[in-house]
Amino acid sequence: MLIVNDLSVFYGKIKVVHNINFTIEEGSCVALLGPNGAGKTSTISSILGTVNSTGTVNFCNQDISKIQTEDRIKLGISIAPEGRRVFSNLSVFENLYLGSAIRKDRAIADNEIENWFNIFPILKERKDQSAGTLSGGEQQMLTIARALMGNPKILLLDEPSLGLAPMITKQVFELIETLKTKGITILLVEQNATEALKLADYSYILNSGNIVAHGNRSEILKKGDLMSSLTGVEN
Amino acid sequence: MIDYVVQQSLNALSFGAEYALIALGLAIVFSIMGLVNFAHGEVIAIGGYCMMVMAAIAFRNPIVIIIGAIFASVIMAVFLERIAFRPVRYADATTGLLTAFGVSLILQNLFLLLVSPRPIAVTSMYFLDWPIKLGSIRISSLQIFETVATLLAILFLVLFLKRSFLGIAMRAASLDFEMVRLMGIRANRVIATAFAISGLLAGIAAIFIIARRGAVDPTLGFNPVLKAFVACVVGGFGSLTGAVLGGFLLGALEVGMLVILPQSYGGMKDAFVFAVIAIILVWRPEGILSPQKEKGDKI
Amino acid sequence: MNIFQSSKSFKQAFWGATLLSVVIASIGVFVIFFGERYHLRLVYAAYVNLLVVLGLQVFMGNTNITNLSHSAFMGLGAYIAAICVTPIQIKKLSLPDAPWGLNAFELDALSSALISLTLTGFLAFLTGLVIVRLSGIGATIVTIAILVIVHSIFMHRTDIFKGKQAFFGIPQVFDLSSIIMISIFVIFVARFFRESKWGIQLRASSDDEKSADAMGVNIFKLRLVAWTLGGLILALSGICYAYYLGTISARPFYFSHVFLTLAMLILGGMRSITGAVIGTILITFGLEGVRFMETGPTILGLKFPEMLGLSGIALGAVIVIIMVVRNGGLVGNFEIEQLFIKTRKNI
Ligand SMILES: Nc1ncnc2c1ncn2[C@@H]1O[C@H](COP(=O)(O)OP(=O)(O)OP(=O)(O)O)[C@@H](O)[C@H]1O
Ligand SMILES: [Mg+2]
Numbered sequence: 001m002l003i004v005n006d007l008s009v010f011y012g013k014i015k016v017v018h019n020i021n022f023t024i025e026e027g028s029c030v031a032l033l034g035p036n037g038a039g040k041t042s043t044i045s046s047i048l049g050t051v052n053s054t055g056t057v058n059f060c061n062q063d064i065s066k067i068q069t070e071d072r073i074k075l076g077i078s079i080a081p082e083g084r085r086v087f088s089n090l091s092v093f094e095n096l097y098l099g100s101a102i103r104k105d106r107a108i109a110d111n112e113i114e115n116w117f118n119i120f121p122i123l124k125e126r127k128d129q130s131a132g133t134l135s136g137g138e139q140q141m142l143t144i145a146r147a148l149m150g151n152p153k154i155l156l157l158d159e160p161s162l163g164l165a166p167m168i169t170k171q172v173f174e175l176i177e178t179l180k181t182k183g184i185t186i187l188l189v190e191q192n193a194t195e196a197l198k199l200a201d202y203s204y205i206l207n208s209g210n211i212v213a214h215g216n217r218s219e220i221l222k223k224g225d226l227m228s229s230l231t232g233v234e235n
Numbered sequence: 236m237i238d239y240v241v242q243q244s245l246n247a248l249s250f251g252a253e254y255a256l257i258a259l260g261l262a263i264v265f266s267i268m269g270l271v272n273f274a275h276g277e278v279i280a281i282g283g284y285c286m287m288v289m290a291a292i293a294f295r296n297p298i299v300i301i302i303g304a305i306f307a308s309v310i311m312a313v314f315l316e317r318i319a320f321r322p323v324r325y326a327d328a329t330t331g332l333l334t335a336f337g338v339s340l341i342l343q344n345l346f347l348l349l350v351s352p353r354p355i356a357v358t359s360m361y362f363l364d365w366p367i368k369l370g371s372i373r374i375s376s377l378q379i380f381e382t383v384a385t386l387l388a389i390l391f392l393v394l395f396l397k398r399s400f401l402g403i404a405m406r407a408a409s410l411d412f413e414m415v416r417l418m419g420i421r422a423n424r425v426i427a428t429a430f431a432i433s434g435l436l437a438g439i440a441a442i443f444i445i446a447r448r449g450a451v452d453p454t455l456g457f458n459p460v461l462k463a464f465v466a467c468v469v470g471g472f473g474s475l476t477g478a479v480l481g482g483f484l485l486g487a488l489e490v491g492m493l494v495i496l497p498q499s500y501g502g503m504k505d506a507f508v509f510a511v512i513a514i515i516l517v518w519r520p521e522g523i524l525s526p527q528k529e530k531g532d533k534i
Numbered sequence: 535m536n537i538f539q540s541s542k543s544f545k546q547a548f549w550g551a552t553l554l555s556v557v558i559a560s561i562g563v564f565v566i567f568f569g570e571r572y573h574l575r576l577v578y579a580a581y582v583n584l585l586v587v588l589g590l591q592v593f594m595g596n597t598n599i600t601n602l603s604h605s606a607f608m609g610l611g612a613y614i615a616a617i618c619v620t621p622i623q624i625k626k627l628s629l630p631d632a633p634w635g636l637n638a639f640e641l642d643a644l645s646s647a648l649i650s651l652t653l654t655g656f657l658a659f660l661t662g663l664v665i666v667r668l669s670g671i672g673a674t675i676v677t678i679a680i681l682v683i684v685h686s687i688f689m690h691r692t693d694i695f696k697g698k699q700a701f702f703g704i705p706q707v708f709d710l711s712s713i714i715m716i717s718i719f720v721i722f723v724a725r726f727f728r729e730s731k732w733g734i735q736l737r738a739s740s741d742d743e744k745s746a747d748a749m750g751v752n753i754f755k756l757r758l759v760a761w762t763l764g765g766l767i768l769a770l771s772g773i774c775y776a777y778y779l780g781t782i783s784a785r786p787f788y789f790s791h792v793f794l795t796l797a798m799l800i801l802g803g804m805r806s807i808t809g810a811v812i813g814t815i816l817i818t819f820g821l822e823g824v825r826f827m828e829t830g831p832t833i834l835g836l837k838f839p840e841m842l843g844l845s846g847i848a849l850g851a852v853i854v855i856i857m858v859v860r861n862g863g864l865v866g867n868f869e870i871e872q873l874f875i876k877t878r879k880n881i
Contacts, residue, residue, distance in 0.1 A: 050413060073419030085414045087407040094403050101404070102419035150419060271671055322858040328670050329600050330861045333800060337853030340793055344846030352842060461678065468675045506686035509679040513664065516676055520668050 001026040001185055002047070002154060007055035009042040009209075017042050017209040019055065024154070029176075029186040031200035033193045039209040040189045041082050044156050047187075048072060048079060060153065074102050078152030080143045082159050082189075088132025092123050095131050095142055099149030109149065116145045137168035144175060154185040161192050173199065197221070238371045243490050249378035251486025252385035255479045256440045257463035258470070259392065260433035262478035265467070266409035267429045269328055273335040273464070274315055276456025277342035278434055282308040282441025283357065283451035284350060290359045300359050304445075305438030312434025313427055324426070339457070346453035353452065360446035381443045388439060389479060392432065396475075401428055409473065465512050471522030481522070485512075537730045547729035550871040554725070554811050555718040557870075558584070561815070562714040574710055580818040581713040582775045586795045587810045588724045589767030593760045595804040596733050598740040599670055602792050603661075603677035606684035607765050609787030610654045611772025613688070613695055616704045616782055618646035624703030631693040643707040647773050651766055658765020659758070666757035681792065688784035700781045707777035716774060720767055725807045725869075727763060732756050737805070790846075794821075797849045800856050803863025808870040813863065817852070824848045 002024040009017035017039040024030045032040050046053035049069040057065045064072050073079075087095050096116060100109035117124035120141050126134060131142060140160055147155055157176065161169040173195050179186060180199065190196035197203055197217045205213040205220065213223055257275065264272050285307035289300045319338045323330050364377040396402040401424070408415045408425050416422050437456070444459065445451060463478075466485045470477025488511055492504045500507075516522075538544040565577045590604045617625075618641045625637035641649070661680055665673050688695045695701065708716075727733050739753045776782050794817070802813025830840035856863060 048417060050417075069416050070419050070421050073417060079417050081414070081417065085411055087410055087414070089410050090403065090407055094407075097400070098404060098407055098415070098418050098420070101400075146418075271674075319854055319858070323861075326857075326861060327598075329598055330857050332600055332671070332674065333796070334854055334857040336793065336796070337850045337857065340850030341847050341854065342850075344843035344850065346843075348841055348843035348847065461682070465675060465679070468672060472671055500690075502690040503686050506683040506690075509682045513676050513679045513683075516668060516672055517664050520672055522672075 001060060002187070003056075003058040004043075004047070005056045005058065007043065007046060007053060007057065009039065009046050010052045010054075011042075015209070017046070017053075017206075020206070020209070020211050022204050022211065022214070024185060024187055025201075026185055027183050028201040029180050029188060029199055031188045031190060031193075031196040031203040032206060033190060033196060033203055034206035036191075037208075038206040040206055041158055042209075043206070044079070044081075044158055044187070044189060047156065048077065073150065076151075076153030077156065078147040078150050078154070079156045080140075080147040080158065080160060082162065084136075084139045084143045086131040086134070086139050086142050086146070088130060090131055091128050092131050092134070092142060093127045095146050096123075096149055099146035102150050112149060116149075120145065137164050137171070140164060140168075140172060141175070144172075148179075148184075152184070154187065155179065156187045156189075158189045159191060160188075161190065161195070169195070242372050242374070243494055245372070245374050245378060247487040247490040248483070249381045249486070250489055251483035252382045253440060253443060253459065253482075254463050254466045254485045255482025256385050256388060256436050256443075257459055258466040258478035258482040259389070259475060260436035260440075261460070261463055261467050262470075262473060262475050263392075263405075263436075264429050264433050266473040266475065267405060267412065268320075268324060268331075268426055269473075270320055270323075270331040271328065271335060271464070271472075272320075272433070273332065273460065274319075274338040274342060275312075275433065275437060275463075276454075276458075276460035277339055277346075278308050278312045278315070278437040279441045279444065279456030279459065280342070280346060280451065280453065281311040282438045283445050283455050284346065286359060286441070286445055287350075287355055287357045287451050290357060297359055297362055301442055304441055305435060308438030308441060309431050309434035312430040312437065316426060316430040320430075321423075321426075324422075343453045343457070350453075354448075354450035355452070356450050357445050358449055360442060361449060363442075363446045377443065377446055384439055384443070388436060392475070395432075401425070405429060462508075465509070468522055469512055469515050474522070477522055488512075537726075537732075539731050539734060543729040543734070546869070546871055547725045549874070550729075550807065550869045551722040551725040553870045553874075554721050554808060558717055558721065558811065559714055562710060562717075566710055576822070578710055578713060578778050579775075580814065581710075581717050582771050582778075583795055583798065583818065584717055584811065584814045585713075585720055585771035585774060586768060586791075587798045587814050588720050588807070589764045589771060590795060590799050591764075591804055591807065591810045592724050592727055592767060593757075593764035594799065595806070595810070596728065596736040596740065596760050597757050599665075599757075600674045601677045601764070602674065602796070603680035603684070604764070604768050604795065605787045605789075605791040606681045607654055607658060607768035608772040608775065608791075609684060609688060609784070610657060611650050611769030612776040612782050612787075613701070613772075614653050614769075615646045615650035615773040616701055616776045617694070618649050619643055619705060619707070619777075620701075620703050621705070628696065628702060629693065633693065636694060643705070643777065647770075647777075650773055651769050654769035654772070655762060655766045658769075659762045662758045662761035662765070665761060666754045681788070685784065685788050688787065695784060697784055700783050702781045704776050704780045704782070706780050708774055709778070713774050713778070716770065720770065721807060721811070723763070723767070724810075727760070728807060732759055736760060793849060793853075797852050800863055801852050803865040803868070805862060805867050806865055806869050808868060809863045809865040812865060817849070820848065820852075821845055 004020065004022050006019050006021060007017060008015055008019050032043065034040055042051060045051040047057055049072055055065065056063050059075060059077065064075065087098065093113065096113045103109045122138055123142060123145065131139065134142060144160065160172050164172065169192065176186065176188065176199055188196055188200060197220060202216055203214060203220050204211050213220060261272055261275055264270055282304040285304045286300050289303050294300055315338060319334060323334050363380055364375055367374050367376055396406055404415055404420050404425055405428065415425060444455065462485060463482065466481035467478050469484060470481030488508050489504060492507050496504065496507065562577065565573055569577065586604060586608055590601060594601050617636055620640065622638065622640050625632065629637045665676050668676060689697045736756045798813040798817045799810055800813065801817060802811065803809030824845045827838060828841050828844045830838050
């Protein structure tokens with residue numbers, strides 16, 4: 001579904017991702033792991049077209065590397081970004097409402113907002129409250145819900161567990177698990193490699209802008225030393 | 236004595252209304268793309284010139300002229316965004332500010348070159364202005380129109396920003412523009428809407444300025460925008476509430492200065508007003524109501 | 535040389551300034567020998583503008599904060615010097631109602647200039663205390679406030695400044711050769727400041743306030759130094775203006791002059807002194823051409839219409855085009871000596 005080919009990312013003249021390749025099959029959950037500054041967010045941004053990059057990104061048999069960010073979203077790529085970035089001056093409801101921007105079927109979308117409220121009663125309670133007043137965990141739920149409002153073909157999740165208490169983290173991963181069973185294609189970027197490896201069908205390990213390992217969980221876990229040095233996962 | 240106070244308060248209100256209208260136009264663009272649009276004055280001026288042209292080619296109906304002027308300002312604002320400000324959209328604030336200065340300079344001189352350096356009479360808006368006597372208070376109908384129109388414009392804007400999809404997107408964009416794009420909402424659409432609204436407000440302002448002055452010249456909008464700019468900063472640049480508040484505060488300040496200052500210092504009103512503004516900025520460098528700085532993350 | 539981080543910065547600054555001085559001096563000397571009277575005046579005015587642009591560069595170029603009050607400081611410098619130096623007999627005539635005995639004393643040119651520099655510099659320092667604490671747009675607003683305030687004072691205290699009317703009778707102190715020497719001096723000052731520890735730190739901090747904070751740099755103090763130094767140079771430009779023309783009025787110290795000099799600085803590139811000089815030269819010559827067209831000349835038998843406003847359009851276009859196409863200006867961070875000496879990449 002998503003094929004990244006020879007991708008490099010640049011900030012000015014500095015190259016932070018070096019000619020990487022990876023593939024995400026439809027309906028699968030792929031994890032992108034690596035230490036801080038490895039280039040994970042940069043990779044995601046280049047799929048979205050918000051940074052300078054070279055190489056190609058192929059989505060549903062279409063080269064999207066030259067088209068505008070907005071058009072990529074319209075093709076069905078959705079993002080729950082690092083740091084959540086909820087619109088803190090907007091209400092919870094308005095955040096979700098904006099999430100449905102690319103939908104033509106407004107009425108169904110409105111139903112879905114209700115649906116999300118049922119999944120996260122806390123969001124319903126805070127419906128008219130500004131999103132900035134939510135707790136970190138609630139904001140994360142809102143971010144994921146907002147990203148899903150657009151009915152995406154693929155969901156990019158950038159560090160959904162960042163800064164959350166273990167209990168909440170567990171909830172977030174359960175949510176991702178649910179999404180997976182619903183058949184949504186997911187690219188998951190995570191610091192919490194142990195959990196991510198459990199969830200993902202296939203994983204790529206990124207270090208200093210290079211993919212240093214890839215495979216399914218057991219393949220990755222075999223490379224024990226590398227893993228523990230890069231992601232802290234113990235065998 | 237009471238009458239005098241009421242009289243001057245009404246004056247302050249209508250002065251303030253004009254500044255608030257213009258300041259809102261500046262703030263709405265700034266809040267979304269961080270551009271200080273100094274060429275806003277010329278968007279007002281184009282409204283004035285449009286009235287002149289329409290009156291000259293024998294449009295008698297004032298409603299038609301009003302609509303034409305507003306339309307011209309909207310078109311001008313959107314056009315400027317398209318040709319001058321889009322290329323500097325993601326540049327830093329200084330680049331945007333200087334570009335706007337350049338645009339303002341070009342337009343002022345174009346008016347001068349194509350029309351005339353001298354003021355040209357435009358009398359079609361005089362019908363808005365007749366004296367009204369309430370007891371011993373004497374005001375002009377124009378003041379009432381101006382205040383009411385401003386309040387209506389603010390109301391309309393609030394409704395738009397709260398209720399419409401694009402309005403909500405614009406509020407979101409003022410906080411995190413890129414995230415709005417990541418929702419699949421076109422940046423061009425949001426920004427063009429912001430400019431269209433600012434043009435609309437400029438057009439309304441143009442009508443009242445012309446109704447009061449009865450003439451149009453190349454610098455018609457420059458001084459009001461200079462003041463409105465100040466109003467924005469005092470209120471907190473980028474905050475729409477701040478712009479309105481700053482506008483009315485400025486109006487009050489100006490009338491206050493006229494009342495307090497002896498006759499011989501009347502000409503120095505601007506100097507005093509700007510001095511007070513500078514002092515306010517020293518006291519509150521981010522403006523009285525500065526917008527929220529932080530993005531929506533809690534880590 | 536402890537104002538420099540290394541002897542290399544000093545060398546660069548020295549050679550850069552020297553080369554620019556050669557350019558500036560040769561243009562001036564050429565005009566002195568071959569120009570007509572009418573040229574002399576024009577070229578003198580261009581040198582005054584060069585001083586203004588350099589004064590502007592010292593603050594704007596190093597801090598990246600847009601300043602629009604420079605013409606006001608130039609005006610202050612001009613008027614203060616003019617009031618001190620103009621002979622009593624003339625002042626009794628032109629300023630009969632002047633307060634504080636302003637029309638009852640006269641000083642020699644040097645003392646007048648020193649007084650003007652001191653007072654304007656002090657005013658710059660005071661206003662600077664406010665400006666350096668504000669962020670970009672807020673600071674720009676206050677500079678506009680300064681411009682408007684100073685201008686209304688010039689316009690309405692006619693008993694001191696004569697407003698729109700001419701303040702006349704200022705003795706002619708300078709000629710073209712004096713301003714050439716002053717320009718060279720100021721080029722050195724501006725260039726040395728740019729390459730000094732302070733200049734380098736300022737530019738680093740304007741790129742990234744946080745990291746500068748972390749480096750323990752006191753940005754406010756540095757900005758204040760730049761602002762005050764800029765103010766002094768602007769005062770000097772005003773003095774030079776008054777000391778040659780003999781007559782001044784409030785009009786030229788307002789927005790149109792602000793834009794003119796701003797365009798000069800922006801065109802060349804505000805981050806470099808070379809840029810400031812190149813921008814001034816290009817716009818000065820360019821505008822002469824445009825002004826010629828403005829008057830509706832007949833060229834090759836073709837009669838052009840009178841086109842007032844053309845020069846304003848040209849200036850505006852220069853600003854917009856530079857901002858859109860190349861917002862570092864023509865030369866960006868380049869300085870002239872880099873043509874001859876190899877240097878590490880400049881900040
Ligand atoms: N806007 C930017 N400008 C310059 N360099 C950047 C920018 N954003 C990221 N970088 C650099 O690119 C590299 C990769 O950053 P990136 O954010 O992609 O890492 P990451 O893997 O997402 O890290 P983390 O786990 O901390 O989120 C880092 O060295 C970072 O300093
Ligand atoms: Mg990241």
